[in-house]
Each structure stands twice: as C-alpha cells, then as structure tokens.
Amino acid sequence: MKGHFVAAILSLLSAQSVVAGQYANFDVAVYIVASTAQRQLSDPKALEAQYERAASQLKFDKVYLETYRDSLFVDEKTLTSIKRFFERKGVKVAGGITLAKGGHGGQFGTFDYESAADREECRRAVELTARHFDEIVLDDFFFYTTKSDANIAAKGSRSWTQYRLEKMREVAENLVIKPAKAVNPKVKVIIKYPNWYEHFQALGYDLDVEAKMFDAVYTGTETRDPDITDQLLQQYQSYLTFRYFDNIRPDYSPDAAKSGGNRGGWVDTFSTRYIDRYAEQLWDTMFAKAPEITLFNWTDMASPKAAEPGHRSTWANKPTSFRWDEMVGSFKSKNGAAPGWGRVAGYSLEQVDAFLGKLGKPMGIASYKPYQSSGEDFLHNYLGNIGIPIELTPVFPESADLVLLTESAKHDPQIVERMKRQLAAGRNVAITSGLLRALHGKGIEDVVELEHTDRRVAIREFLNGYGAGNGTSLNDRADNPSIVFPEIRFFTNDSWVLVRGVAHSKGFPILLMNRYSRGILYVLSIPDNPGDLYNLPQPVVTVIKGYLQDNFPVRIDAPERVSLFAYDNKTFIIQSFRDDEAKAKVSVAAGAMRLRNLVTGEVQSLTAIPVNQRQKVPGRSEAAVTVQPHSYGVYAVE
Structure with missing residues (x-):
C-alpha cells in the first residue's frame, strides 16, 4: 500500500516537473484554437503526444484554451478533459474566444451586431467560456466590418466610425462582460487588441472607453515581415505597441490575480x-517589459515538423544573437526528432x-497620440527604426522635457494651447510637417508663422547649420537617392533652419527651430x-537625434534599421534589423567612465567629448560598438 502511495506521488511530481524552472522575468502562454481542441x-x-513535443522544446506556464471560433463551439466534455489534462501537468488554463465569422478570400468577416442571431451566438460563446474559466x-x-441594411439603418447620420465605436461599447457591456460575470462572478475578461492600432476606431475598436471596461487588455506585438505582408509593419512596432497599450492601461498589478493593466504581448x-x-x-x-507573452499557436509549438532557418545565408556564419546551430544543439530529442517552432521560441526567450x-x-521621447486618432500612420515605428526611441502615450506628457507630436495630435482640439503651455514652461515641442499642415488656421499661427505650401521637392543634398554662416555637408555618399519632401515656407530670422535640403x-528646411516664450518649437x-x-x-539623422534627444541619457549614431531601447537605470539595448554588420557610436551624458556589455561582460572605456560652446550643448561621453546582423547588444553605463 505504501509503495503504491509513493509511486503515485512520484508520478504526480514527474508530471509537474515538465514545466518546472519557468522564466524569471515573465510568463509564457500558448494559445490553442477551437478547431485544434475539438x-x-x-x-x-x-x-x-502533442504536449510532450511542445514541453520538450519550450517552458510554458499557461495555455489559453479557445472555446469558439468561426461558428465552431468546442463541446463541454472536451473542454473539461483538456483543462484537467493541463492542470495535472501543472499548467494554468484560461479561456479564449474568437468572435470571427469566416470571411471572403482571406478578408476577415465579423459578427453583425444588429443581427439577433449573431448577438445570441456571441452571448452563447461567452457564457460557455465563463462556465469553465x-x-x-x-x-x-x-x-465590426459588416454594412448590412440593418447596419446602414442603425447608423443613421453618424459616421461609420462613431456608429461602430458606440455599438461595440454596447456589445462589450451587454454581450460579453455582463453575461460572463453573471455566469461566473470571479471571471476576468481581457480584450486583446491587434497590431493595426492607427485604424482601430474606424472598425469599432476603442482604446479609450472600451479598453477600460474590460478587466485588462492584451497587446498584439506580431509585426511579421516588413516587406512582403499586406500591413508592412516596421520591426520596432513589436516594442512600441506594447509600450503604448501599457500607457493606456498602466494599472497592471503583479499579484496572483494579475487584475487590470496590460497583461502581455502576443x-x-x-x-x-x-x-x-x-x-x-x-x-x-x-524589451518592452511585457509580464507575459502568448505564442500563437499550439499547432506550431507542438508540430512534429522541423523548423527551417529560412533565407539567412548572408549572416549565417556571423556571431549573431540567434545562432541556428546553437539552437539546434540545445534541443535534447528522445526519438531523433528535430527542433520545431517551440524550440525556436524557447531558445529565444531563454x-x-x-x-x-x-x-x-x-x-x-514622449510622444502624444490621442485616443481615436490617426495621421501619418505608424510613423513612430519608422522613427524607432532609425534609432529614435519613442514612448507613445494617450495622455499629453506635460512633465516631459520634449514632446514629439505627429499629425495624429490634431484630433485633440486643445493641442495648440497644450503646446503653448509647454513652451511657456520652458519645455520643448517637436511637431511634424503633417501636424503643421493639419493645424493651419487652427491657432498654430499664434506660435509660429510657417506655411506648409503643399508643393513637393526631390532632395538629395543636405546641409547642417545652426545660425548665420556657411553650412557643412551632411552627405555621406555620392549616390544619395532623391527623397520627396513637402516645402515649408518660413520667415528668415524668425525661424532658423538646423538641417537644410538643397535642390x-x-x-x-528639413528641421527648423523657433523660439517661443521660454521654450523651443522644432518642426521636422x-x-x-x-x-x-x-x-x-546617416549624418542627417544623427543631427536630428541631437536636437530631439538633447537631454536624453543615451543616443546612437548608427545606420538606419538600428534601434535604441533605453531604460531609467542607465541601461540600454541597441538592436539591428539589418542583414549586415552595423557600427554604432554611443553617446551618453558626461561623467560616465565605462560601458559594460551585460551579455558578454566586456567593459570598454568612454571618451569624453567637449562642450559645444556655440550651441551651448553640454559635453558627453562616447564609445563605438558593433552590432551583428539581426542581433542586439545590452549595455550598462558606469
């Protein structure tokens, strides 16, 4: 009898040991879609068998078990069986719902929330899930994408954006949150927002009211390929979107319930x-400090198929952050199987x-993007990809030394007054040419008399200049391609051009400045x-960084597609999305002596750079670093 008891305990411990040793700084979840479950x-x-394949490659703490997708309901017996299986393995289980309705030729279809049948199906999916999780x-x-006759009638004189925002708030309350909590008062309902945040409001996604109705939000950080996909999202967005949503729901609590806030990336x-x-x-x-990451989806993590390196021959033999041979060698197969997506994820996260x-x-750099706004779509991610770190926020950052405003800020009717107050307080404001154009006739003239002429010019020569006198060339090669810029008309000696294009x-003007009260307005x-x-x-971008990051603790002089991620404890990451090796010059505040690589332990000295007396620019310290293709370096300033 005693032997049977001991065997039972050992069996239980063995079952749970597969997920022992989870990550120290985040949790990992895997999403199981309804068709896979059923x-x-x-x-x-x-x-x-699938669990053994996934768990042999990847440590994970949780699964999200989907109950409904595209009119498929997972039966309750199956849900119960799968849930108990994972719980016996020591894996947490939460529920998932995808309120999708097929579509046409790859174009997504959604519920028609004016349809009684669709509303009932939505409610049924929610109640089923709340009973189990x-x-x-x-x-x-x-x-919300449908434009049925019922939708058209219900919309009335409202815009499609306003109708859909109001409708989805009603749906969230009456078809999701209330039914879920009526079935299970303990349930926490989380809304996962995808990656196309610039256009959310037009489809009823609401980062203002709706995002605060739910117990938490989740962030889609999938950017995929920047060149071949239909969205063409830039790599930096996997970081920036999480930071933006974190500022939308900053109320994350690290307690056991993890109630509220931005729950993780996906x-x-x-x-x-x-x-x-x-x-x-x-x-x-x-790098954005997500407390959890969800890997979509279980099929990939558990598939017996081997992962493939893909088109990486250009840098395959370089000492990159992701090393294919090392990843393969880290997989301990029991039956000769090759590593799959699960091992790729496990290796990367470890x-x-x-x-x-x-x-x-x-x-x-604090950048204000109001709720339900758009304009110069996804521009912040392009700036991030040229090494300008961005902290995107839905609330105007009054305490920031410099605020960056793109065209999306036009959606705030008080934006000019906010700019004036910021400048009067001795802080700086940088606006883009798109916002300048949008604010024409709306009060910007009280700050500066500039004209976005709507004429365009192709430029390939650039000059640096701070005040009166000759400029110096910022060209770094003879074959610069022509770049089309808008023409901005200004008054000489009222505004000063800091970077000039010549044709x-x-x-x-590419970057100009205008002094207002105790602050400086920059126009990019x-x-x-x-x-x-x-x-x-590259020298043009470096000069621009010098002004926009004047008081920022770290900046980099690096080629395009090299990003900077900075932290408030004198640490930072430089990451290259390039196919070739990148040389970067790191600039930090004066007084620092060393730069320590937190991955390799290597320490290098920083060189002091003297004060620029003419521009009243304080001295800084510099060091040169090299970043391998598709790799990162992690540093501490000492």
Missing part, C-alpha cells in the same frame, strides 16, 4: 522568411530572460513616403 486534442493520446481573453476579432509565426525575424518579435516584446531583470523601466541652389519635415527616412544620410 478535432485533435479531444483524443487523449494525441493530446499527450476564471480568465477569458478575446482574440483580436472583436471589431506573437505568431506567420510570414517568417528567416527565423531571426520570429525571434526579433519575441525579443522586442520582452536568452533575454538572462538579462531582463537588470533593465529598468523603459523610456523614450538646384534653393534651400528647403517628413518625406512623402516615411520609408524614405531610411534613405536619409
């Missing part, structure tokens, strides 16, 4: 041309877990194609 995992043998996440289809494996791109999305989510605890709170002996001209920011000569 058609594969309802078979206990298949479930055990104390935590539910809505996958990113809780938006990455999938889609559109991966080279394996490093998947790892970059995981890393950047973690790397960053080793140093994340040494990093402080993320920080960047056929005529100058055009944005190319017609924001992707042309990558074609700016």
Whole structure:
C-alpha cells in the first residue's frame, strides 16, 4: 500500500516537473484554437503526444484554451478533459474566444451586431467560456466590418466610425462582460487588441472607453515581415505597441490575480522568411517589459515538423544573437526528432530572460497620440527604426522635457494651447510637417508663422547649420537617392533652419527651430513616403537625434534599421534589423567612465567629448560598438 502511495506521488511530481524552472522575468502562454481542441486534442493520446513535443522544446506556464471560433463551439466534455489534462501537468488554463465569422478570400468577416442571431451566438460563446474559466481573453476579432441594411439603418447620420465605436461599447457591456460575470462572478475578461492600432476606431475598436471596461487588455506585438505582408509593419512596432497599450492601461498589478493593466504581448509565426525575424518579435516584446507573452499557436509549438532557418545565408556564419546551430544543439530529442517552432521560441526567450531583470523601466521621447486618432500612420515605428526611441502615450506628457507630436495630435482640439503651455514652461515641442499642415488656421499661427505650401521637392543634398554662416555637408555618399519632401515656407530670422535640403541652389528646411516664450518649437519635415527616412544620410539623422534627444541619457549614431531601447537605470539595448554588420557610436551624458556589455561582460572605456560652446550643448561621453546582423547588444553605463 505504501509503495503504491509513493509511486503515485512520484508520478504526480514527474508530471509537474515538465514545466518546472519557468522564466524569471515573465510568463509564457500558448494559445490553442477551437478547431485544434475539438478535432485533435479531444483524443487523449494525441493530446499527450502533442504536449510532450511542445514541453520538450519550450517552458510554458499557461495555455489559453479557445472555446469558439468561426461558428465552431468546442463541446463541454472536451473542454473539461483538456483543462484537467493541463492542470495535472501543472499548467494554468484560461479561456479564449474568437468572435470571427469566416470571411471572403482571406478578408476577415465579423459578427453583425444588429443581427439577433449573431448577438445570441456571441452571448452563447461567452457564457460557455465563463462556465469553465476564471480568465477569458478575446482574440483580436472583436471589431465590426459588416454594412448590412440593418447596419446602414442603425447608423443613421453618424459616421461609420462613431456608429461602430458606440455599438461595440454596447456589445462589450451587454454581450460579453455582463453575461460572463453573471455566469461566473470571479471571471476576468481581457480584450486583446491587434497590431493595426492607427485604424482601430474606424472598425469599432476603442482604446479609450472600451479598453477600460474590460478587466485588462492584451497587446498584439506580431509585426511579421516588413516587406512582403499586406500591413508592412516596421520591426520596432513589436516594442512600441506594447509600450503604448501599457500607457493606456498602466494599472497592471503583479499579484496572483494579475487584475487590470496590460497583461502581455502576443506573437505568431506567420510570414517568417528567416527565423531571426520570429525571434526579433519575441525579443522586442520582452524589451518592452511585457509580464507575459502568448505564442500563437499550439499547432506550431507542438508540430512534429522541423523548423527551417529560412533565407539567412548572408549572416549565417556571423556571431549573431540567434545562432541556428546553437539552437539546434540545445534541443535534447528522445526519438531523433528535430527542433520545431517551440524550440525556436524557447531558445529565444531563454536568452533575454538572462538579462531582463537588470533593465529598468523603459523610456523614450514622449510622444502624444490621442485616443481615436490617426495621421501619418505608424510613423513612430519608422522613427524607432532609425534609432529614435519613442514612448507613445494617450495622455499629453506635460512633465516631459520634449514632446514629439505627429499629425495624429490634431484630433485633440486643445493641442495648440497644450503646446503653448509647454513652451511657456520652458519645455520643448517637436511637431511634424503633417501636424503643421493639419493645424493651419487652427491657432498654430499664434506660435509660429510657417506655411506648409503643399508643393513637393526631390532632395538629395543636405546641409547642417545652426545660425548665420556657411553650412557643412551632411552627405555621406555620392549616390544619395532623391527623397520627396513637402516645402515649408518660413520667415528668415524668425525661424532658423538646423538641417537644410538643397535642390538646384534653393534651400528647403528639413528641421527648423523657433523660439517661443521660454521654450523651443522644432518642426521636422517628413518625406512623402516615411520609408524614405531610411534613405536619409546617416549624418542627417544623427543631427536630428541631437536636437530631439538633447537631454536624453543615451543616443546612437548608427545606420538606419538600428534601434535604441533605453531604460531609467542607465541601461540600454541597441538592436539591428539589418542583414549586415552595423557600427554604432554611443553617446551618453558626461561623467560616465565605462560601458559594460551585460551579455558578454566586456567593459570598454568612454571618451569624453567637449562642450559645444556655440550651441551651448553640454559635453558627453562616447564609445563605438558593433552590432551583428539581426542581433542586439545590452549595455550598462558606469
């Protein structure tokens, strides 16, 4: 009898030991879609086999078990069986719902929330899930695309944006939150927002009222490939989106219930041309300090198929952050199987877990993007990709030394008055040419008399200049491509051009300044194609950084597609999304003596740079570093 008891205990411990040794700085979850649960995992043998494959490659703390997607309900017997299986393994189980309704040719379809049948189906899915789980996440289809006759009639004279925002608030309350809590008063309902945040409001996604109705939010940090996908999202967005949503819901609590706040980031494996791109999305989510990351989806993590390196031959033999051979060697197979997506994820996350605890709170140039706003879409991510760190916030950051405002700030009717107060307080404001144009006739003339002429000019020559006198060339090569900029007209000696574009002996401001009260207003001209920011000569970008990051603790002089992630405890990360090796010069506040690599332990001296007396620029200290292709370096200033 005693032997049977001991055997039972050992069996239980063995079952739970598979997930022992979770990550120190974050939790990992895997999402199981409804079709996988119903058609594969309802078979206990298949479930055990898939679990063993996933758990042999990846440590994970939780699964989100989806109950509904595209009119498929997982039966309650299957839900109960799968839930108990994972709980016996020591894995937490939460519920998931995807309120999608098919679609056409890859174009997503959503519920028609004027349809009684669709509303009932939504309620039924929510109630089913709440019966089985104390935590539910809505996958990113809780938006509204239909334009049925009933929708058209219900919209009336409202815009589609306003109608959809109001309708989805009503749906959130009456079809999701109230039904869930009526069934299970303990349930926490989380809304996961996807990656296309610039356009949310037009489809009923509401980062203002709706985001605060739910117990928490979740962030889609999947950026996939920046060149071949339909969205063309820039790599920096995997970091920036989480930071923005974190500022929308900053009330995260690290207690056991984890109630409130921005719960985590969410990455999938889609559109991966080279394996490093998947790892970059995981890393950047973690660099943003996400407390949890969800891997979409279980099928990829548990698949017996081997992962493939993809098109990475250009840098395959370099000492990159993601090392294919090292990843393969880290997989201990019991049956000769090759590592799959699960091991790629596990390897990538284990790397960053080793140093994340040494990093402080993320920080960047404070940039105000009001709720329900759009304009110069996703521009902040292009700026992030040229090494300008951004901290995006839905609340005007009055205490910031410099506030960056893009065209989306036009949606705040008080924006000019906010700018005036900021400048009068001795703080600086930087606006883009897009915002300048949008504020024409709306009070900006009280601050500065500039004209966005709507004329365009192709520029390939650039000059640096602070005051009267000759400028110096900022060109770094003879074959600079032409970049199309808007022409901004200004009054000489009222505004001063800091970076000038020249075309056929005529100058055009790229960055100009105007002193107002005790502050400085900067105007940054944005190319017609924001992707042309990558074609700016590196010295141009470096000068721009010098002004926008004047008092920032760290900045980098580096090629395009090299990003900077900074933290409030004198640590920072430089990450390259380039296919070739990148040389970067690091500039930090004066007085620092050393730069320590927190991954390798290497220490190098910093060189003091004297004060610029003419521009009244304080001295700084510098060091040169090298970043390998698709890699990162982690540093502490000492």
